[in-house]
Amino acid sequence: MSERPTLVVVGAGPRGTGLIERIAANAPELYEGRQLDIHLVDPHPPGGGRIWRREQSPLLWMNSMAEDVTMFTDDTVQQEGPVRPGPALHAWAADVREGRVTVRAEPELLAEIRALGGQDFPSRRLQSAYLGWVYEQAVSTLPQGITVHEHRGRALRVTGPRGGRQRVWLQGRDEPLTADLVVLTIGHLDAEPAPEHVELAEFAERHGLVHLPPDFTADSDLSVLQAGEPVIVRGFGLAFIDLMVLLTEGRGGRYENGAYMPSGEEPVLYVGSRRGVPYHSKIGYGWQGERPPLPRFLGPDRTEELLSRSEPLDFRRDVWPLVDKELGYAHYHRLFTAHAERTTVDWPVFEEKYAAADPDSSELHALIAAAVPDPADRLDLDALDRPLDKVRYPSYDALQQGLRDYITADLDRRHDPAHSEDLAVFLGLLTAYGQLMRLGDIGSWWHGFFSYLASGPPGPRLHQLLALSRAGVVRFLGAGTTVEADEERGIFRAGSATVPGEWIEARALVEARLPEPSLERTRSPILQALYEDGAAATATGLLSVHPDDGRILGRDGRPHPRRFALGPHTTARASGAFTRPRTGGPAFRQNDATARTALTFLRDLLCSGGSERLSA
Template identity: 25%
Template sequence: MKIAIIGAGPRGIAVADRLVARSEKEKVNVEIKMYDPYPIGGKVWNPMNKLNHSLITNTVVSQVSFFIDDSIENPGPIRQGPSFYEWIQQIAPEYLKGSSVGKTYLDKLDLKENDFAPRGLLGLYQQWFFENIRKQTGKNSSLAYEQTEIKAITPVNQQYKIDFSGTSEKFDFVFMALGYGENKYNDEERTFAEFAKRNKLSYFGPANPSETNLDDIPATQAVIIRGLGLTFFDYMIMLTENRGGKFVQDGEQLKYIASGREPIIFAGSRSGLPLHARGRNQKGPSEEYKPRFFTKNNLKNLKNHTGNLDYNSFFKLFDKEIQYKHYENLIKDPDYSNIIHKRTNRFLRELRRNPASNYEKIAEEYHMPKNQIWNWDRILNSAYKADLHQSFKNWYIKYLDFDIEDASKGNKDAPYAGAYDILRDIRNLIRDIFENQFFLPDDSEKFLTKFNAVNNFLSVGPPLIRIKQLRALVDCHIVNILGPEMKVENDPRNKSFFAKSQRLETINAKSLIEARLPSVDNDLATQPLRLILNKYGWYHKTRYQKNQQQIILNAAQINPKTYQLIDRMGQVVPGIYSAGIPHEGVSWFTTIIPRPGVRTIIYKEAAIISKEIIDEIKKRTET
């Protein structure tokens, strides 16, 4: 049987690995072909992209491995192999010498286990892993890869004809891991783009930063960046360090030495705050926080008589878990441990007995410092609290200093960063709740808006080094952060873009960058394959109805238990499987790199999909 895998990033590679392992063990003949317009590893990790020498991963090297393990249910045959860090130490020095691209990364190997690697180096690890899979093929399997874009899929007599590079080929099964697609502009973006074209300005819409050429932005000229998420930090480095500037250590802080080629950056967002820094890593490759309150049993007990869980009850339990971890860390912190002296046990006992809504009052009674008393409004909306009559730059430096000092204490020990980091460790539990539809539609909508905002702000932040670099750039006025409620408009009178915020500041600039990735929106898709998937009704908005409630998700529908594609009529599309970003909203938090020993979603998907396909092949061949 022939299997096509569309997408050669981490998901495609993981499914290929599991298919080969299962087919060889179960003596089922498969011919697997992978397709992607980019090298193995996909667009994000493309080692041939020079920017991926300087743009870094968001996970430490010791917590990345493409070898499946027994934390996954029914994983198929398990084989041992090096983690990303072990590969860097043991294999990469010789492996990289084997290609011209690899040689350009030989000077990037001086990495410790808690360092963040260049993205291109992780792409090369994935290429090595793919070659390793091919070595596992034998009498029952073959694995090939072609660097090309798939243009269309057409059903033909219980098979699928795939069109690419002016030719086509038929397959019995298809797995798609499409990642972020290319979109046409929405109404607002199109207005900016057309205005820029008429007035010879530079507009950069939502895109992968490493695929964006910023050469048209001149030195010393103002540029507006809208968005302060992970994408912002990529653009920040591209416009500073990648233009010849240098960060140097100056006492306990970084100092930026400008090259003179940098523009002046004015950046902002709705909140006015960057994502929080990831705490300095203190956890082993597979080490996870074990929740005290936010447990499977406690969540199960919160379900009502219909078997559903309401969002408010869910969040209250989460709130208690994260706040308890914060205070537990705080009273162990040498800087604060003398506050309650011998009353530690009594303090923690009171927290355990009370709901999180009482924690602020309890903390005040124990004379906790005000900036260490957990307050959701202050955490999420700090920029709104800054004095309008005082320098926002000075306020921002203090804000970043506090984040840096806290995160430097580590993702286990820091009062705030250590609490934020538990979100990474309880994601599988949260994902199970969401994907098993414990929430009714109204509560699902609250989860996808309110909880996602909290999760992203607290736990998806950049490495600590990026916050230190941002502080240095703010200090020397190369980066200027605008206040909350940032808005951008066209300014026909001055033939420029115009930005303003709640702080009544105004900025005009000839360049505007949207610091975000393309949205998952089938209505805006422009890639030929996605247009075909829309045409057949295979990719469509998902409607979830229950108890007279309804939510419509801008995510393609799959069966979350099997990853089979479900068409517009609610029918399974036989032989087609899909996972990842196009299904965000049906699945949850799909942008993941495989981590060993923690039931990582990418290998959970791969184990299920490969078993589904191999079992279906057996049924077909037996009849």
């Protein structure tokens, strides 16, 4: 073969970094002594990519404690490749502090790294430094003969025959990169506005109003939101938390002794959503004692059974009852083994009957009611999902204290080890997520519920939210929030089911959430081109990939032999490109499978003398 084998990886963020780490780990077994060029394409520096880039406000945090963040595999990851251990974020910071690791960073960021403790919530730019170091380590451990070439730019399209070399066209470059394999690790995507947002934007333009569509908050132009003016905000998740921070502390406000001291530059944020409450606080304590033996009711065998069914799966009918029972098992295992004084029977007795009862049956509910006397100790996922269902307030003023009481109670519970069954449910959510990824596109509800329950803001952020509420900078709208465009009066109006009959008016509306991943509306030119070239998409717009190795599926159902994709825009979307140590890391498993498939393909190509390149 006259040319070196070539792999092009589009996307240099955590997912691309993780793939290169897995290539380095697996190459000694599958590709020893062979040559390979890896071309890494991204407009942003490798490691952090766009979302975790270093050039963003130091006020923006991760929503995980440092001890809960790692980019390295361990023996809980179900993978074929070898474990290559490495430090979690807090251990890496300790290595920097103690001189075992050298990091190139400006003095302010270096001081932040050295001060980081395991239960601190680091800034995103600190995480960028960690990801950059992980990338450098991954590249440095690649065997001799494997070389990474970085391209700071955008990939526009992939062309080439199924049986031959691919061409990856880059913005501003006349000649394409020629590749034997292409892997897309693009991460979160921009999207064209949905029809509703197009109409709202046109309404805003007609009347001189402001409408900010779904976007990455750190990239939004918030200067159009004026001091003292009311702003309606739809969305109460992590995008809202970023918005809250940038419009308060980011405009000169500060916190003193639990109170917020305004700068006078803040708008007034009227925030509402479907649930009407913020995501649950991150749990503020670690695990102690026996872990629940998971998976129990939604393991690989049950997932295979679901996949083997001839009729399409209905998530609520076929899958959710198993998830409900799995999470219930995690909850009650912890309650019975760690807080037995709040139960009436021994765990083995309860476990046997719980396992035998059908999900969501009257038998199961009666068993739980008899064994767990206090309703507050029982797991009710529907109540968790809709905490304001049928709750009504006579006015928005009355709602404010009610929501503050709710948030305070959530903070108290999520930081109290006496309720460690909540942490067990979190572990159950991670386990369930790892199985549900294999089912493909199961709709957006599950991913939203997972984030609401398991991926909420740090506790300190909710304390800040309470302070902002007391200061009148944030006002709560309630659940079932709706927004109207009043054409006659030229104003936005917001109402909710929680305060029926009352409306808030504003000249600005912010959609505080990320764009939905959709091939049909994506602004990624390379994904647009793939879709036009025949790549399959689900009804909700996700790129269809093979669950085993991430190969992109065509509309005929065939996996493309030379094109792969990993990330949230695919049917194998994982909960995150990094995770807490010793929780299985589904994304790590995917990275490993794709790396091994790619290395095996390239090795076999070399062994065949390159005959498979003839159609290039």
